[in-house]
Amino acid sequence: MxxxxxxxxxxxxxxxxxxxxxxxxxxxxxxxxxxxxxxxxxxxxxxxxxxxxxxxxxxxxxxxxxxxxxxxxxxxxxxxxxxxxxxxxxxxxxxxxxxxxxxxxxxxxxxxxxxxxxxxxxxxxxxxxxxxxxxxxxxxxxxxxxxxxxxxxxxxxxxxxxxxxxxxxxxxxxxxxxxxxxxxxxxxxxxxxxxxxxxxxxxxxxxxxxxxxxxxxxxxxxxxxxxxxxxxxxxxxxxxxxxxxxxxxxxxxxxxxxxxxxxxxxxxxxxxxxxxxxxxxxxxxxxxxxxxxxxxxxxxxxxxxxxPCMENAVLTLAQIENSAAVQNAITYYEEQMNQKIQMPTETLQELLDLHRTCEREAIGVFMKNSFKDVDQKFQTELGTQLEAKRDAFVKKNMDMSSAHCSDLLEGLFGPVEEEVKQGTFYKPGGYYLFLQRKQELEKKYIQTPGKGLQ
Ligand SMILES: Nc1nc2c(ncn2[C@@H]2O[C@H](COP(=O)(O)OP(=O)(O)OP(=O)(O)O)[C@@H](O)[C@H]2O)c(=O)[nH]1
Ligand SMILES: [Mg+2]
Structure with a gap:
């Protein structure tokens, strides 16, 4: 109330x-x-x-x-x-x-x-x-x-x-x-x-x-x-x-x-x-x-x-309230995306689908709070801002995927590199042994879920 x-x-x-x-x-x-x-x-x-x-x-x-x-x-x-x-x-x-x-x-x-x-x-x-x-x-x-x-x-x-x-x-x-x-x-x-x-x-x-x-x-x-x-x-x-x-x-x-x-x-x-x-x-x-x-x-x-002009007063009011409506819609979009997304996503499509749902709801929030949006100026502005937010999510998703994969690779291959340095494979049959380890680790890497888009 x-x-x-x-x-x-x-x-x-x-x-x-x-x-x-x-x-x-x-x-x-x-x-x-x-x-x-x-x-x-x-x-x-x-x-x-x-x-x-x-x-x-x-x-x-x-x-x-x-x-x-x-x-x-x-x-x-x-x-x-x-x-x-x-x-x-x-x-x-x-x-x-x-x-x-x-x-x-x-x-x-x-x-x-x-x-x-x-x-x-x-x-x-x-x-x-x-x-x-x-x-x-x-x-x-x-x-x-x-x-x-x-x-x-x-x-x-x-x-x-x-x-x-x-x-x-x-x-x-x-x-x-x-x-x-x-x-x-x-x-x-x-x-x-x-x-x-x-x-x-x-x-x-x-x-x-x-x-x-x-x-x-x-x-x-x-x-x-x-x-x-x-x-x-x-x-x-x-x-x-x-x-x-x-x-x-x-x-x-x-x-x-x-x-x-x-x-x-x-x-x-x-x-x-x-x-x-x-x-x-x-x-x-x-x-x-x-x-x-x-x-x-x-x-x-x-x-x-x-x-004093009655029309101008309404336009000023519309400016103030529509700017606030854009801001509310963006905040809503970000909250929803952050709540629902598990980054990195397995596919780009997964992220884009989620974006579309949140975008639709955010536009609804804007519509509820806006009025007299002449030439849809503020809705267009909202569209531009939502696109930028989406691109930021796509980039973050990619960065998180890269970081996750690097960590995974380091975790898997780090010990082998150490062994190489210590000459573990400098022995007869060592190269074959090395290839075998490498293949095993590659398989493990591929099988590990949650790597994202990388
Ligand atoms: N004769 C008469 N006097 C009244 C009436 N209502 C209030 N008053 C008295 O008139 C005096 C002025 O009242 P206000 O309400 O201050 O008058 P105002 O129109 O607001 O005055 P400004 O603010 O100077 O424009 C006060 O002493 C009131 O008690 C009324 O209906 N008739
Ligand atoms: Mg008075």
């Missing part, structure tokens, strides 16, 4: 300091240590809107992601907390809490876009958190979503980047969940009560018309609808009174607003039941080491001034 992960608290995954994004090695080591498939839930939204608090609810903990009670923005960069999935056995839940967007103190908000884009790229459920209702201001604040096509490439080849090209993205984009905090209105539309999901869809309805204002109105809505075909909305009451809000972490749950607690319950149970495992193009399931590779590939693309 794959090992379970137990992190006592979150760690920083991507630091955002001095306008630079830096991947934290400690977090990468945590990711490389577990093989279970990951369900990745990321939260994004404006600063000071209760994101970290809500993520702690998903973690089932009173404390964890650090909150701040002042007006100053608190979380910096992207933080990660991995834990066994509460409902899916053998799966790991990865919670990503992000830095609040549009903090006025920051001045330069360049990295806000990248944090938004990274959260989309890395997650299987993307939570957009905001305070109050879905009004035009809330929509305008979601301008990041309209910029996604400029921030992310799906293919490595040059391509048009526009909303209509979003088909390439969408299959691998997360579920979109809008969480509305401190929501105080009645959910009613034209006198009928509506669900939060219907409220979201109503808010995303497009206006007819082609004038600039209509286009501006429609753009974020169009982007959300196209990029995120699977959408969900949750509303939350205020959790408590003003005095309670600043110390929510230390307040007993039974003192908080009951409705809020029920809404949290409904939200967490939806996330646990419906958030899928993160997958990549080609149906590749992401596990800890693969998520690590995605983080590294995307952040290094951003840092070198390129756009």
């Amino acid at each position: 794959a090992s379970e992960i137990h992190m006592p608290g979150p760690v920083c995954l991507i630091e955002n300091s001095n306008k630079k994004l830096v991947v934290n090695q400690e977090a990468l080591e945590i990711l490389s240590a577990f093989q279970q498939p990951v369900v990745v839930v990321a939260i994004v939204g404006f600063y000071r809107t209760g994101k970290s608090y809500l993520m702690n609810k998903l973690a089932g903990k009173q404390k964890g992601f650090s909150l701040g009670s002042t007006v100053q923005s608190h979380t910096k960069g992207i933080w990660m907390w991995c834990m066994p999935h509460p409902q899916k056995p053998e799966h790991t839940l990865v919670l990503l809490d992000t830095e609040g967007l549009e903090d006025i103190e920051k001045g330069d908000n360049q990295n806000d876009c990248w944090i938004f884009a990274l959260a989309v790229l890395l997650s299987s459920t993307f939570i957009y958190n905001s305070i109050g209702t879905i009004n035009q201001q809330a929509m305008d604040q979601l301008h990041y979503v309209t910029e996604l096509t400029d921030l992310i490439k799906s293919k490595s080849s040059p391509q048009q980047s526009d909303v209509d090209n979003s088909a390439n993205f969408v299959g691998f984009f997360p579920i979109f969940v809008w969480t509305l905090r401190d929501f105080s209105l009645d959910l009613e539309f034209d006198g009928e009560s509506i669900t939060p999901d219907e409220y979201l869809e109503t808010a995303l309805a497009l206006r007819k018309g082609t004038d600039e204002n209509t286009k501006k109105f429609n753009m974020p809505r169009l982007c959300i609808r196209k990029f995120f075909p699977k959408r969900k909305c949750f509303i939350f009451d205020r959790p408590g009174n003003r005095r309670q809000l600043s110390k929510l972490e230390s307040i007993q749950e039974d003192q908080l607003n009951k409705e809020f607690l029920e809404q949290v319950e409904e939200f967490t149970s939806y996330i646990f039941s419906y958030s899928d495992v993160k997958t990549l193009s080609g149906g590749i399931t992401v596990n800890g080491p693969r998520l690590k590779c995605l983080v590294q590939t995307y952040v290094s693309a951003i840092c070198s001034g390129e756009l």
Whole structure:
């Protein structure tokens, strides 16, 4: 069984300091240590809107992601907390809490876009958190979503980047969940009560018309609808009174607003039941080491001034895993050959037959561990390496045979040579005696088994 992960608290995954994004090695080591498939839930939204608090609810903990009670923005960069999935056995839940967007103190908000884009790229459920209702201001604040096509490439080849090209993205984009905090209105539309999901869809309805204002109105809505075909909305009451809000972490749950607690319950149970495992193009399931590779590939693309590319990330992943698959297959081949072969073999055919069996099994090992081996590049590489290993076995077999035969000859003829030196055969009839001994020893040599190919 794959090992379970137990992190006592979150760690920083991507630091955002001095306008630079830096991947934290400690977090990468945590990711490389577990093989279970990951369900990745990321939260994004404006600063000071209760994101970290809500993520702690998903973690089932009173404390964890650090909150701040002042007006100053608190979380910096992207933080990660991995834990066994509460409902899916053998799966790991990865919670990503992000830095609040549009903090006025920051001045330069360049990295806000990248944090938004990274959260989309890395997650299987993307939570957009905001305070109050879905009004035009809330929509305008979601301008990041309209910029996604400029921030992310799906293919490595040059391509048009526009909303209509979003088909390439969408299959691998997360579920979109809008969480509305401190929501105080009645959910009613034209006198009928509506669900939060219907409220979201109503808010995303497009206006007819082609004038600039209509286009501006429609753009974020169009982007959300196209990029995120699977959408969900949750509303939350205020959790408590003003005095309670600043110390929510230390307040007993039974003192908080009951409705809020029920809404949290409904939200967490939806996330646990419906958030899928993160997958990549080609149906590749992401596990800890693969998520690590995605983080590294995307952040290094951003840092070198390129756009993070989904296809490149999959190719990089394939490179790493296929190289490892070749290595595993070679190790398997060598182990099997060494276990099964008795050198020197009587015939070359015996060795080649064994080679063929082990080669076939080793290719099976490679196939099991490899994916997206474009043009069978890595399988060809495996073939070349297996041939070299076979040749090495053939040579070793020959060398062992030679060594064995030399020893045998020395053992048989050594004493005779000694006798020759001592003149044992320098006597009448000695030559005949010598020939007789020689014939006897030759016969013995021929009859001795296990000499191999020599
Ligand atoms: N009004 C209100 N306050 C909340 C809610 N949830 C948490 N808070 C309080 O709001 C403050 C900020 O909460 P955080 O969870 O740190 O907010 P954040 O969005 O992570 O903030 P940044 O990390 O700065 O972006 C804390 O004092 C929380 O106790 C909520 O639903 N409504
Ligand atoms: Mg926070």
